[in-house]
Amino acid sequence: MTAVSHTLRRRRWALAGTATALALVVAGCTSNTPEDEGTAQAPAVAATGNDEPGDKVTIGFSAPAADHGWMGAITKAAVAEAAKYPDLELVQAEATNDVNLQISQIEQFINDGVDAIVLLPFDGAALTEVATKAMQAGIAVVNVDREFSDPNAARTTVLGDNYGMGVSAGTFICEQLGGKTDAKVAEIAGIDSLPLTQDRSRGFKDALAACGLTVSNRVAADFTVQGGEAAAANLLQAAPKLDAIWNHDDDQGVGVLAAIENAGRDEFFMVGGAGSKNVMDAIKADNTVLKATVIYPSTQAADGIKLARLLVQGKSMSDLVEVEVPRTIQLYAPVVTKENVDQYLPTAFES
Known part of the structure; x- marks a missing residue:
């Protein structure tokens, strides 16, 4: 250089801060009326070679x-x-x-x-x-x-996308329960004081509400194996019958699964969160209550x-027409199941 x-x-x-503020003002004054069809012109040359x-x-x-x-x-x-x-x-x-x-x-x-x-x-x-x-x-x-x-x-x-994680988990559970409005759905959260946990819970609640369900039992852990096991043990003792559980975090999910095995419970299915390799391996093997996880990209x-x-x-980003890197990029929170797990295993993290 x-x-x-x-x-x-x-x-x-x-000068980026000043430019950002100016951009917001200009955006507020720009018309949203679409141009007539055929008047917009594509860039002459697509951006290529970013990795060169x-x-x-x-x-x-x-x-x-x-x-x-x-x-x-x-x-x-x-x-x-x-x-x-x-x-x-x-x-x-x-x-x-x-x-x-x-x-x-x-x-x-x-x-x-x-x-x-x-x-x-x-x-x-x-x-x-x-x-x-x-x-x-x-x-x-x-x-x-x-x-x-x-x-x-x-x-x-x-x-x-923490809120999106909750939405994805809740939507998947709604789909699997197929309109069973009296289903018992439990939630094992992370650290309740963190905004990320609050966002995940809010998304989960909103998604369940869309299919007429609510969270019947909820406990919070601390993103650790030990915390997950203790929280899950308390949950299972308080809820003798469940249809589904969403656990926010796959690291603490190692403990959650241990508590489920110790309790001898298998009448429900479980959805994880974050996307660890051990969880994806379990989903692929399909021999536990764990049937899906929701990605929080590492x-x-x-x-x-x-x-x-x-x-x-x-x-710039070669797949965009925009000539600058965007200000904010929010990654998606997809659901990983037995059907698509091979797509996500290469980027899974080790718990």
Whole structure:
């Protein structure tokens, strides 16, 4: 990358917050009236070659500690994706759940003059200020999974769909129960104080309501095997008859399945959440109550790496007509069953 282009791109990110605000004003004044048929013109040349080597890119990457299978997969996938590009240097900070340490890591990236930062913050609100500082320094920030409190602290944000997970799980259960309006449906949530858990539960409740069902029994765990087993044991004791269970998290689902086996219960079917390999293997084998899981992609940081590279090199997403990388990308929450499990196994994470 030449000194001139490097300076221009840094100036571009430093002005990103102002540009975003202006774009919102312009969008509000733009007519939504469609053009007459035949007047719109397709671009002359489709965007291609995004994976071809380009200008050298240095990306700083920081994420929480891998104390959970999904989080471990996040970092592993990001590192593997970065290794595919000879024009990309990844500077990986030590994974940490210490907010102050993560802030100092981002400050170090700023001091080192990296081109972009891909950041999965331990606490989005707490990392907002330092991410804003990076943007003001002309460094493209890609926010992953846990949102900053100010969207202008990032050029692009990559998210899973927590509400959509609940909707997908609830819709699948409705379909499987086939209009049985007196069915007993249970829910084993994650940590109730987290917005992500609240979003998942809200989506689940809304989807069930659409087919005349409600959550008859609900307990919360803590995303751990031990917590899942304890919560499930309490649930099963309180509910002598169930038709379906949705467990929010496949890591804690290892404990949930252990509790179900210990209780000798099999009158219901179970849906998992997140998309672990062991759960997908069980779905494929079809020899437990576990019949499906809902994906919360562990590819988010890997997607962030690809997007950061495109941003720095001034490229767009080749499958879009738009000439800029989008501001927000929310990944889908599909249901994985025995019929389609082979499609999703390659990106499943180890619990």
